[in-house]
Amino acid sequence: xxxPVGPPRRKDPTRRTRLPVTPPGNRxxxxxxxxxxxxxxxxxxxCCRRCGHVHYPPRxxxxxxxxxxxxxxxVADGGRVLAETTVRxxxxxxxxxxxxxxxxxxxxDAGPSIVAHLAEGCERGRRVRLALHLDRAxxxxxxxxxxxxxxxxxxxxxxxxxxxxxRRVLVVDGTTGLxxxxxxxxxxxxxxxxxxxxxxxWNRSPDLAALRGREGVSVYPLDVTDTDAVxxxxxxxxxxxxILVNNSSHVRMGGALDRLDxxxxxxxxxxxxxxxxxxxxxxxxxxxxRGADGPYGAVAWVNMFSAWSLVNxxxxxxxxxxxxxxxxxxxxxRAELAAGGVRVVNVFAGPLDDEWHQLVPxxxxxxxxxxxxxxxxxxxGLEDIxxxxxxxxxxxxxxxxxxEIERSIRL
Amino acid sequence: xxxxxxxxxxxxxxxxxxxxxxxxVTVPYRRYSIRSAHWFCGxxxxxxLARAGIGKxxxxxxxxxxxxxxPDSAVGLMQHLGVSPRWLDHVPMGGASGAVALxxxxxAVQAGDAEIVACIGADTNHVDSFRRTIATFSxxxxxxxxxxxxxxxxxxxxxxxxxxxxxxxxxxxDFGRLCIAQRRNxxxxxxxxxxxxxxxxxxxxxxxxxxxxxxxxxxxPCAGAEAFLVMSTERARAxxxxxxxxLSTMERHNAFPDDPIQVRGxxxxxxxxxxxxxxxxxxxxxxxxxxxxYPVICFMQLEDLGFCARGEAPALVRERDLTTAGDFPFNTCxxxxxAGQAGAAGGFLGLVETLRQLTDEVLGTxxxxxxxxxxxxxxxxxxxxxxxxxxxILGRSGA
Numbered sequence: 007x008x009x010p011v012g013p014p015r016r017k018d019p020t021r022r023t024r025l026p027v028t029p030p031g032n033r034x035x036x037x038x039x040x041x042x043x044x045x046x047x048x049x050x051x052x053c054c055r056r057c058g059h060v061h062y063p064p065r066x067x068x069x070x071x072x073x074x075x076x077x078x079x080x081v082a083d084g085g086r087v088l089a090e091t092t093v094r095x096x097x098x099x100x101x102x103x104x105x106x107x108x109x110x111x112x113x114x115d116a117g118p119s120i121v122a123h124l125a126e127g128c129e130r131g132r133r134v135r136l137a138l139h140l141d142r143a144x145x146x147x148x149x150x151x152x153x154x155x156x157x158x159x160x161x162x163x164x165x166x167x168x169x170x171x172x173r174r175v176l177v178v179d180g181t182t183g184l185x186x187x188x189x190x191x192x193x194x195x196x197x198x199x200x201x202x203x204x205x206x207x208w209n210r211s212p213d214l215a216a217l218r219g220r221e222g223v224s225v226y227p228l229d230v231t232d233t234d235a236v237x238x239x240x241x242x243x244x245x246x247x248x249i250l251v252n253n254s255s256h257v258r259m260g261g262a263l264d265r266l267d268x269x270x271x272x273x274x275x276x277x278x279x280x281x282x283x284x285x286x287x288x289x290x291x292x293x294x295x296r297g298a299d300g301p302y303g304a305v306a307w308v309n310m311f312s313a314w315s316l317v318n319x320x321x322x323x324x325x326x327x328x329x330x331x332x333x334x335x336x337x338x339x340r341a342e343l344a345a346g347g348v349r350v351v352n353v354f355a356g357p358l359d360d361e362w363h364q365l366v367p368x369x370x371x372x373x374x375x376x377x378x379x380x381x382x383x384x385x386x387g388l389e390d391i392x393x394x395x396x397x398x399x400x401x402x403x404x405x406x407x408x409x410e411i412e413r414s415i416r417l
Numbered sequence: 418x419x420x421x422x423x424x425x426x427x428x429x430x431x432x433x434x435x436x437x438x439x440x441x442v443t444v445p446y447r448r449y450s451i452r453s454a455h456w457f458c459g460x461x462x463x464x465x466l467a468r469a470g471i472g473k474x475x476x477x478x479x480x481x482x483x484x485x486x487x488p489d490s491a492v493g494l495m496q497h498l499g500v501s502p503r504w505l506d507h508v509p510m511g512g513a514s515g516a517v518a519l520x521x522x523x524x525a526v527q528a529g530d531a532e533i534v535a536c537i538g539a540d541t542n543h544v545d546s547f548r549r550t551i552a553t554f555s556x557x558x559x560x561x562x563x564x565x566x567x568x569x570x571x572x573x574x575x576x577x578x579x580x581x582x583x584x585x586x587x588x589x590x591d592f593g594r595l596c597i598a599q600r601r602n603x604x605x606x607x608x609x610x611x612x613x614x615x616x617x618x619x620x621x622x623x624x625x626x627x628x629x630x631x632x633x634x635x636x637x638p639c640a641g642a643e644a645f646l647v648m649s650t651e652r653a654r655a656x657x658x659x660x661x662x663x664l665s666t667m668e669r670h671n672a673f674p675d676d677p678i679q680v681r682g683x684x685x686x687x688x689x690x691x692x693x694x695x696x697x698x699x700x701x702x703x704x705x706x707x708x709x710x711y712p713v714i715c716f717m718q719l720e721d722l723g724f725c726a727r728g729e730a731p732a733l734v735r736e737r738d739l740t741t742a743g744d745f746p747f748n749t750c751x752x753x754x755x756a757g758q759a760g761a762a763g764g765f766l767g768l769v770e771t772l773r774q775l776t777d778e779v780l781g782t783x784x785x786x787x788x789x790x791x792x793x794x795x796x797x798x799x800x801x802x803x804x805x806x807x808x809x810i811l812g813r814s815g816a
Contacts, residue, residue, distance in 0.1 A: 030559075031564075033560050033564075034556050036560070037559075037560035062561070063556075063560045069674070089576035089580040090576075091576060091579060091630075093567075093568040093627045095626045095627065096567045096568055097547070097548040097568075098548075098552070101567045107566040107568075109566050109572055111678055113677045119678060119801055121801060122565070130579065148561075
């Protein structure tokens with residue numbers, strides 16, 4: 007794997023599709039702390055609460071003062087390559103199929119020496135920027151890139167991010183306000199083709215009309231509550247989808263006691279939970295099988311969730327509950343898709359500034375902002391993307407005290 | 418070089434008077450085996466008993482080192498071997514285990530805790546066992562090395578070699594000279610994995626493994642065992658066993674944690690007290706065995722143990738003749754680079770070979786008139802550096 011990846015090429019149907027294998031996934035409990043940092047795009051290492059000593063690899067106590075409490079802190083992400091090698095013989099199948107593979111021992115500015123994947127341009131003696139990424143098995147790894155002008159086409163780094171460039175993307179509900187912006191953001195990021203699903207053929211949306219003529223975009227009917235429709239579309243384009251974005255959403259106000267309306271709650275579950283299940287069942291297996299299908303193989307499944315999937319907002323109580331159900335299902339899918347090296351990315355967005363959030367007070371999000379953040383997150387390889395002040399605050403407060411937010415989240 | 422720590426202990430050390438090392442035993446190496454590590458340990462013990470002419474029950478101490486006994490340790494092995502020792506040690510130090518086992522056993526004998534200690538380093542090598550060993554080598558390796566290219570020790574030593582070459586201007590040919598000389602020493606060793614002479618051209622143009630390392634820089638994993646006995650000099654004489662004396666030993670672990678990359682091992686911290694104990698210096702050594710899974714680590718041992726200044730090992734291998742007939746006999750059975758790396762037995766190879774040379778039980782070629790031999794051991798790269806360093810000086814009995 008040297009030199010930039012070339013442009014995507016038409017697949018030769020006579021050639022066998024390479025089966026996905028994943029890099030070694032045996033990690034300690036402590037090391038999974040790195041995954042939490044990688045998922046959110048942070049470069050954080052364990053620091054001693056008492057003496058501040060920075061540690062790597064992860065462990066349970068301070069090597070300097072033996073204090074038993076280490077905490078994850080953001081640290082300087084610079085470093086210098088002390089030594090480098092190009093591995094040309096690997097004992098693991100994943101790397102064996104991707105040789106040669108460049109590695110370095112990097113003296114980090116934060117302190118520890120770190121074995122890291124090296125992007126092109128990171129030679130011995132050079133300054134580099136370190137980042138935590140999730141590898142194809144979904145585990146955290148450290149990668150070093152040149153301080154300036156890191157290439158998006160580096161073959162090793164591409165293994166650790168979900169870059170849309172050159173890939174084909176299905177946006178479920180691609181003709182909503184947010185869907186339309188997602189389509190544009192993917193095109194701007196260099197997606198090879200975008201498939202936009204639309205669920206309401208009776209709705210003469212100007213967004214739908216605009217997308218129909220858009221170059222690089224094709225529009226398909228796709229109602230996630232209709233099993234046959236999902237199956238039909240999967241049969242048509244399922245083997246071409248390398249990034250799937252589930253943007254289906256059904257926002258209705260109301261809680262459990264004052265609005266006993268099972269039509270609404272059934273619809274919420276049909277769209278958020280069963281809809282995701284249908285997509286998973288028909289698109290998931292093909293994507294999982296195509297995880298190693300060349301440099302542009304299937305790479306990510308993106309769920310557009312509300313931040314209230316993380317904690318129930320009683321004003322949108324049943325909506326939050328159905329989002330939480332879907333969020334739980336996404337964790338199941340993450341484990342299942344991992345076998346193919348396909349990662350599940352969950353986006354937690356604050357309320358959008360649209361008609362369905364009319365009664366929700368600001369701050370509300372411009373769909374264009376959300377779309378840009380999602381695509382940028384995929385380019386960086388983030389697993390959890392919190393968009394907007396509301397979502398970020400919910401994440402922080404949940405980490406700090408879930409009982410507090412449970413009691414005070416009302417609008 | 419930051420974080421230089423104070424030298425080793427300052428309290429006076431008791432010598433190993435009255436302790437004898439004897440009965441060098443090698444279970445011939447093979448590339449792969451369907452036998453277990455238990456089998457190789459058992460064959461080694463049988464070899465020790467036959468060599469010493471004693472029964473199983475007379476061995477009352479065991480010191481064992483092996484990677485592939487899992488899920489057993491030395492404990493379960495005792496039941497396999499049907500022995501009931503009153504002193505048992507398991508040394509999980511891989512390449513550093515030989516000299517460590519020796520110094521543990523010597524103290525036990527000296528103190529009367531055991532009379533005859535069998536020190537055994539043994540491993541098997543099934544078709545997939547090397548991959549399994551390196552894939553689960555340590556927590557740090559699992560978390561922070563193996564998922565990076567899965568190159569195992571090849572990648573780790575590639576870093577050390579790359580850094581050494583650029584710090585000291587060493588050339589590939591310098592490492593080649595060492596490998597070629599060792600191969601010549603292996604020519605007469607019947608069970609060596611690699612015995613055919615190695616040319617510089619073949620060395621320089623061999624298949625790249627992990628730049629700058631090529632094929633002949635890397636040990637070949639194999640199955641086998643090395644073993645020896647430790648007992649009182651009196652007992653050795655009574656058994657009519659040729660034996661060697663222990664003049665000094667050392668061990669040091671995780672010696673320089675603040676060095677950003679390994680440029681030295683624990684030998685550098687212990688070197689003065691190590692030679693003081695023997696009352697000898699580097700110039701008194703008639704032969705040197707250094708742990709050699711990759712040539713760069715030989716260079717560090719030569720430097721740390723005072724055979725040359727830091728960064729001068731390339732000049733040493735250019736100027737001296739490392740063969741058994743030369744002026745600096747080094748890894749006189751060809752080392753692991755020729756004989757193969759039988760797992761933890763690799764940590765015993767240098768010690769057993771030194772013992773053979775000093776008791777005239779050589780399998781390959783003898784070094785004429787050798788009286789003092791230094792053996793240096795190194796092992797356990799659990800993350801970015803080898804943690805365990807050990808060494809010993811053996812003397813011909815009566816020398």
